[in-house]
Amino acid sequence: MDATSGRPSRRQNNPFRSASTVVIGGLLILLAMLVGGCASSSSATTPQARCAVHIAPNGVDVIQTALQCTVTNAPQRDTRFTLHYALLDDAGKPLPAFDATCEGALAHGTGTCQQTYSVVAPKSPTDSQVSGESLPSHTSLGPATPTEAPA
Numbered sequence: 001m002d003a004t005s006g007r008p009s010r011r012q013n014n015p016f017r018s019a020s021t022v023v024i025g026g027l028l029i030l031l032a033m034l035v036g037g038c039a040s041s042s043s044a045t046t047p048q049a050r051c052a053v054h055i056a057p058n059g060v061d062v063i064q065t066a067l068q069c070t071v072t073n074a075p076q077r078d079t080r081f082t083l084h085y086a087l088l089d090d091a092g093k094p095l096p097a098f099d100a101t102c103e104g105a106l107a108h109g110t111g112t113c114q115q116t117y118s119v120v121a122p123k124s125p126t127d128s129q130v131s132g133e134s135l136p137s138h139t140s141l142g143p144a145t146p147t148e149a150p151a
Contacts, residue, residue, distance in 0.1 A: 045073040047109075047139050049083055049132065051102075051146035053125045058118070065117045065125035068149070069102055071141060074109040074134040081106055081141060083113060083132035087123050094129055094143075106134060 051069040058064040071081050081104055084097035104113030119125045131142035 047074045047134060047141055048072050049081075049130055049141040049144045051083070051085075051130045051144055052149040053128070053146045054149045055125055061121040063119045063121060063125055065119050066114065067102055067117060067130070067146065068114045069104075069112065069130060069146075071104065071106065071111050071113075071134065072109065074106050074111070074141070075137045075139055076109050078106050078109070078134040078137050078139065080104065081111055081113070081132060081134040083130050083141065085115065085117060085130050085146075086128060087119065087125075088127045088129060101132070102130070 049069055049071050051067055054066040054068065056064040056066070067085050069083055071083075074081060083102040085100075085102060086094040086097040089095055098117050100115055100117065102113040102115040104111040117125070126146065126148045129143045129145055131140075131144070133139060133141055
């Protein structure tokens with residue numbers, strides 16, 4: 001207590017003031033971490049595979065299909081990717097994928113591949129899906145539905 005005024009001295013108030021300052025500082029730090037975490041997660045990009053099919057009839061019941069794919073936003077450390085091309089059944093579910101895969105190199109998370117397939121009519125090469133992974137991280141790519149490229 002201050003002898004002249006009868007009020008508690010400033011030293012006696014300091015423990016409460018220090019504790020409240022620490023609590024407020026801690027809350028501000030926590031808030032900054034939460035906002036920083038949200039900002040970094042919202043700017044994260046998802047790896048994508050986008051593909052197009054070029055269709056060329058090859059006989060009465062066979063369609064030559066050239067699949068061209070571009071992978072973007074793959075992990076920067078990945079060096080290659082593999083995609084599997086599969087036709088869809090009448091219910092929209094994938095049939096077993098073709099044996100030949102579409103493979104390509106990655107640089108800075110981006111790469112392309114091209115593969116040719118023979119599709120037997122009446123199946124359409126556009127009723128299909130592509131899925132795979134970037135390597136060596138095994139990050140999932142797809143499933144993606146190829147678009148038909150203009151002739």
